[in-house]
Amino acid sequence: MTYTLMVLISDVWVDVLPKSNNVSWTSSADTLSVELTFDSLSDIVEGTHIMLKIDDKMTFTGIVVRKVKKKLSYSYACYDWAFYLNKNETIIQFNKVTADVAIKQLCTQFGIKCNCVKISYIVQDTAETTVLSTSSSTSNTTSSSSLVAVAKKYLGVKYLWGGTTPSGFDCSGFTQYVFKQLKINISRTTYTQVKEGTYVAKANLQAGDLVFFGSVSLPHHVAMYIGGGNVIQAPHTGDVVKITPLKYFSDYATARRINVATTTAKAATKTVAVATTGAYAGGYANGLYKDWINAYARQNGYNPNLIAGIIEVESSFDCNSKNASGHVGLGQFDYTSAKEVGLINSSGDHRTDPRLSIQAICQLLTVKYKATGTLKKAIMTYGENTNSYYNKVVAATPGHDVGAVTSGKTGTVTATKSTTETTITTNISKIYKDMTLSAIIDDILNNATLEKGTKYIKEMISDILYIRVQAEYKIFPKFMLNEDLIVNSSIENMKNTVIATGSDDKSTKILATVSDPINIKIYGGLQEVLTLDLAYDIAHANNVATNFLKLNNKIFHDAPLSITVIEGAEEIRANRFIGLIIESMGLNGWYNIKSCANVLVNGQCKSSITLEW
Known part of the structure; x- marks a missing residue:
């Protein structure tokens, strides 16, 4: 990466980086401003405009706020336009x-540009599918038996963290290696293997199925x-590859079946691009989750x-929907079916998570399809098991054509960030006095x-x-870990009872009280009192209290992350989400950056980040 530290002197931008060192910039979720500090031989006047670019991309722009004159150099503190x-x-x-x-009116008074935006990622899917000649056939029983036979060859091989060969295996390295011996390619880690193949209920396990533990x-x-x-x-350090009764595991999560029958077929195969047909273009809920x-x-x-039609019938695209029978989320999962597809697991109840719910709808529909043999019956049994329910789904399906079941398609999926203007419909009626713009x-x-x-x-990005x-806001930097990760967890900020007054x-007067009796029994009472305007009606107050409980009724986690950034340093700042898969620490997903401090060291960007979730 290339860096420039530009200062506006007499209407000319001058790069002062060659005469500067100790360049660092920090941001925090608790404060709006980004602060840039550096030492330099250059004498720069307070209030001077300054900007830092990485690979010619704007990382910081603001003004010099503080200056310290030393014997041979100067130290500067700069803030962005916030x-x-x-x-x-x-x-x-x-x-x-x-x-x-309200926010735009406030900003206009001070000549500040403001945009309320929705950030989305446009998925470009170059789908592919595998085409087999009609003569290719291998029974699943034979292939599964072969997998087991291969696996048993390595009984007694020592466990080795990161191991992928008979010199030593870790758990996912062992399963990957066994499949590879039959020319079946699966991914390397536990977190990616759990997404391969098709879901299998515990009661329907067959030899060769992969079983996962935890969540x-x-x-x-x-x-x-x-x-x-x-x-x-391959269990853990100090042990060896061995056979264990499944009932000995207390944290069984799910199982996946790799389609070994077609994958091991002897006939020639070829991979061809297929057109993306029947794409859901939106319509319901303004194209939400498309x-x-x-x-x-x-x-x-x-x-x-x-899938869009099922969501419309079940929940009208309301991810927080809950009916009188306790069915929750986009797909209206009850407790049993949610556990079956992994929406309820040891990490919590995820039925209101729209992404996981959509994935689970597809998984459950596959279970129903395999059980009934036809798509129509699968749709019927997903819901009320009636023709009436099927007809409702057809009527709600864009184009009124539910299509047919085809082989799942894989390929390259890329995401391009886009922003669109949006609104926040919460009504504000209040007088603010003697408060900063930021606090308001x-x-x-x-x-x-x-x-x-x-x-x-x-x-604040530039002057907007x-x-x-x-x-x-998701970021995709490339980086290397500088040291081992540690994860902290705490219930200090947990709230399991909320009283809205x-x-x-x-x-x-008390307008609403919401609580989590199960959590109270486990952790004790942890109460928060919210003070609202008396104009709030009881329903509104209950909604506010419920949302506060949803956001705070949890164990809070944070983790310091020390990295050397290879690409994308300009995007790293607080209140953006970074994707991580660190198998040894159980991290697999998107995590908010609570704070970060970046420093240039010998032409490299070192970042100390605190993640929270």
Whole structure:
């Protein structure tokens, strides 16, 4: 990566990096500003415009705020344009305006540009499918037996973390190696193997199936089922590959079946590109979740429009939907079916997670299809098991064509970030007095977060203030770990009871109380009292209290991450999500950057990041 540190001197941009060192920049989820500090031989006047670029991409732009003169050099502290939001106080009144309008009105008073945006990732899927000649056939029984026979050859081989050969195996290295001996390629890690093949219920396990332990989203171990209630596994350091009864495992999560019958066929195969047909283009809920619907439907061999139709019938695209029978989420999963497809596991109840729910809808539909033999019966048994339910799904399916089941398609999937203007419909009616602009915006966004159950944040990029959902901004840097990761967990900030009160100058009364009795029994009572305006009705207060509970009724985790950045350093800052797969620490997913400190050392960017989830 190339770096430039540009200073505006007499209307000319000058690179002062060759005369500077100790360049670092920091950001935190708790503060809006990004701070840049450096030492230099150059004498720069306070208030001078300055910018840092990495690979000609803007990383920081702002002004010199503090200057320290030393004997032979100068030290500088610079802040981005959020400096003005943090320093200016004002008095302003809002009367029943939406949150986005309120923030824009506030910013306009001080000449600050503001955009309320939705960030999305456009999925480009170059799908592929494997075409077999009609003469290719190998029985699943024979292939499964072959897998077990190969696996047993390595009984007694020592466990070796990271091992992928008979010199030593770790758990996923062992399963990958066994499949490879039969010319079946599966991925390397537990976290990726759990996404391969098709879901198998525990009661339907067959020899050769992969079984996973921990949770569906974060499995910590994989083994191979060999029949008779037993698995073969590479267990842990100090042990060897051995056969173990499955009943000895207390944290069984799920199982996957790799299609060994077609994969091991002797006839010639070829891979060809296929057209993406039946793509769900949106329509319901303004196209909400369409990328996930398209991706998971194709992966499982369904017309994406069918999955959209099921979601519309079940929940009208409301991921928090819950009916009187306790069915929850986009796919209206009850407790039993949610456990079956891994939506409820040791890490919690994920039925309101839209991505996981869409994936689970496809998985459960596959289970129903295999049990009934036809797509129509699969759709019927997904719901009420009636023709009436099937007809409702057909009517709700865009184009009214549920399509047919095809082989799942794989291929290259890339994501391109795009932003679109959006609104935050939370109404704001309040007088703000003697508060900074930044604090006022924080209060407005906190109200929106509690009403919507989705965390909103502010971020200054160049001279524009952006308002967005926290989890929407994902970054994809390339980096190397500098040291082992540690993960901290705490219940210090957990809240399992929330009381919403209303108050004015004369009185205070309780409007709503929500709690989690199970969590209280485990951790004890941890209570929060929210003070709302008496104008809040009971339903509104209950919604606010419920959303606060949803956001805070959990064990909080954080992890310091020390990395050397190879590419993408300009994107690393607080309140953005970074994707990680670190098998040894059970990390597999997207994690929010709580804070980060970046420093240039000998032309390399070193980052100290704190993640939170």
